[in-house]
Structure formats: C-alpha cells, structure tokens
Amino acid sequence: MMKILIVEDNRDIQALLTEVLTPTYQIASAFDGITGLKLATQEQPDLIILDLMLPNLTGESVLKTIRRSSTVPIIVLTAIQDKQKTVALLQAGANDYLTKPFDLDELVARIEVQLRAQPSQLPSNKLTFAEITLDLITHEIFVNNQPLTLPKKEFAMLVLLLRHPHQVFAKAQLYETVWGEPYRDAExxxxxxxxxxxxxxxxxxxxxxxxISIWGIGVRLV
Structure with a gap:
C-alpha cells in the first residue's frame, strides 16, 4: 500500500483527508513544518500533501528543503489565489497545487495522477553504502561486516545520511530533521x-x- 504524508495544521482538514484516503493509502500525519520535514525523511512517503501556512516552519521552507534531496510528488494546499505565487511554488518544486476550499474528488484524482507518473520501485529494508549496511526493520548495522549498535538519535542521523550519500546537510537541517525541533542553542x-x-x-x-565536515556549511557522507 502506498504511503501519503499529510502536513496540515488544521485538525479538521487532517481528519477529513485521513478518512477519505485511508481506505486506499497508508497515512502519516504532521501538524507543523518541522515534524513534516522529519516524517518526510523517516517515513519515505510516496506522495506529500503540504499546506503552506504551518507553525514552526513554513510550507515553502519544507518544500525547498525536501527538494534538495527528494523527487517525491508534492501537492500543495494553499488559500492564496495569487497566480504569481502559485507559479513560484511550481518553480520551487511543487508538482501540483489546489486552492482552499478544494474539492475532495479533485484532490483524489490529482493524487492518482501524480502516483501513476512515478516509476515503480521495489521496497527495500536495507540501506548500503560502501562498508556500511543498515536494516530499517531490525535496526541491525554492520560496518566492515562487524555489528554496530547505536542509540536512537545517532541511528536516525545515519539513516538520513545513508539515504542521501554525498549530499551536504546543514547542521540546522540535520538537527531539525532528526530531533524534530528548532535548531536553537543545539550546536x-x-x-x-x-x-x-x-x-x-x-x-x-x-x-x-x-x-566529513564541510567547513561553514555542514556534513555529508562520502
């Protein structure tokens, strides 16, 4: 079953979308931008429904951050009617958008279109990079064929780095994704x-x- 992440702070809309989509899709929910960004990495959804007006981190920021490392389809929900704004969203990486209030049947149809356009992929429970192998189900890690045990946060950081090798992660981005909270005095x-x-x-x-550390920028796996 394909997975959809709904990033929407309005609980009534969240509940409505969850009710409509649950019979067909597995649903993950986030009520603010930082949690949405975290779940986008941890849950690896097949599609994201993203509201723009979010607490903690705006939908625009979430969109731009996800697009640095993922091509997952993103449908933006917005109350903004300005065409220039919606064009900017598409240029920033949104696959589609709907203005509020929106028609549920239209949203379902747009979801189906986006998912049909994606290449089919076989699910994999393992992440591998050079000498490092990590099993997402059992949480087993091997480095040079030797077992490695990590606490929760270090495990989550390694998962993120293994999913996006060679990508440079700013420290704030890395922290907010793994810890799910703002990067304030957390260096x-x-x-x-x-x-x-x-x-x-x-x-x-x-x-x-x-x-390795990239001075003044962040860290990456090489």
Missing part, C-alpha cells in the same frame, strides 16, 4: 552526537572518515 548537542557516530564507524571501518 553542541549535535556536534557531540556527530562525533560519537563518526568515531564508532571509524573504529570498525577499513577506510575511515565516512562522515
């Missing part, structure tokens, strides 16, 4: 977790230095 917390993760991998790897 030390993030640096400690990154350092621990890097050391644990390097201790087992034949070719260490998988996680």
């Amino acid at each position: 030390n917390t993030l640096n400690v977790h990154l350092s621990n993760l890097r050391v644990k991998i390097n201790e087992l790897a034949q070719q260490p230095q998988y996680i």
Whole structure:
C-alpha cells in the first residue's frame, strides 16, 4: 500500500483527508513544518500533501528543503489565489497545487495522477553504502561486516545520511530533521552526537572518515 504524508495544521482538514484516503493509502500525519520535514525523511512517503501556512516552519521552507534531496510528488494546499505565487511554488518544486476550499474528488484524482507518473520501485529494508549496511526493520548495522549498535538519535542521523550519500546537510537541517525541533542553542548537542557516530564507524571501518565536515556549511557522507 502506498504511503501519503499529510502536513496540515488544521485538525479538521487532517481528519477529513485521513478518512477519505485511508481506505486506499497508508497515512502519516504532521501538524507543523518541522515534524513534516522529519516524517518526510523517516517515513519515505510516496506522495506529500503540504499546506503552506504551518507553525514552526513554513510550507515553502519544507518544500525547498525536501527538494534538495527528494523527487517525491508534492501537492500543495494553499488559500492564496495569487497566480504569481502559485507559479513560484511550481518553480520551487511543487508538482501540483489546489486552492482552499478544494474539492475532495479533485484532490483524489490529482493524487492518482501524480502516483501513476512515478516509476515503480521495489521496497527495500536495507540501506548500503560502501562498508556500511543498515536494516530499517531490525535496526541491525554492520560496518566492515562487524555489528554496530547505536542509540536512537545517532541511528536516525545515519539513516538520513545513508539515504542521501554525498549530499551536504546543514547542521540546522540535520538537527531539525532528526530531533524534530528548532535548531536553537543545539550546536553542541549535535556536534557531540556527530562525533560519537563518526568515531564508532571509524573504529570498525577499513577506510575511515565516512562522515566529513564541510567547513561553514555542514556534513555529508562520502
């Protein structure tokens, strides 16, 4: 069953969309931008329905951040009637949009169109990069064929990096995606977790230095 992530802070709309779509799709829900961004990475949905007016992080910011690393179809819900604004959304990476109030049948039809346009992919529970293998179901990790055990946050960071190797993640982006909260006075917390993760991998790897820092920008897996 395909999965749809609904990022919408209006609980009535969330409930309505969930009720309509649940018979056909698996649903994940987020009520603010930061949680939406986090679930977009963790849940790996087949399609995202994204409201623009969100607390904590705007829909525009969520859209642009997702587009740095994913081509998942995104349908934007907006109360804005300005055509220039909607054109800008499409240019920023939205696949489609509907203005509120919207017709449910039309939304369902647009979802079907977007999902039909996507290439079919076989589901995989494992992420592999060079010497590192991670099982998303069992949470088993092997580096150079040796088992590695990680706490929750370090595991989540490694999943994110393995899903997008070579991509540079800003520290704020990495923190907000994994912790699901704003990056305020959290640099030390993030640096400690990154350092621990890097050391644990390097201790087992034949070719260490998988996680490198890009000065002034962020980190990436290479």
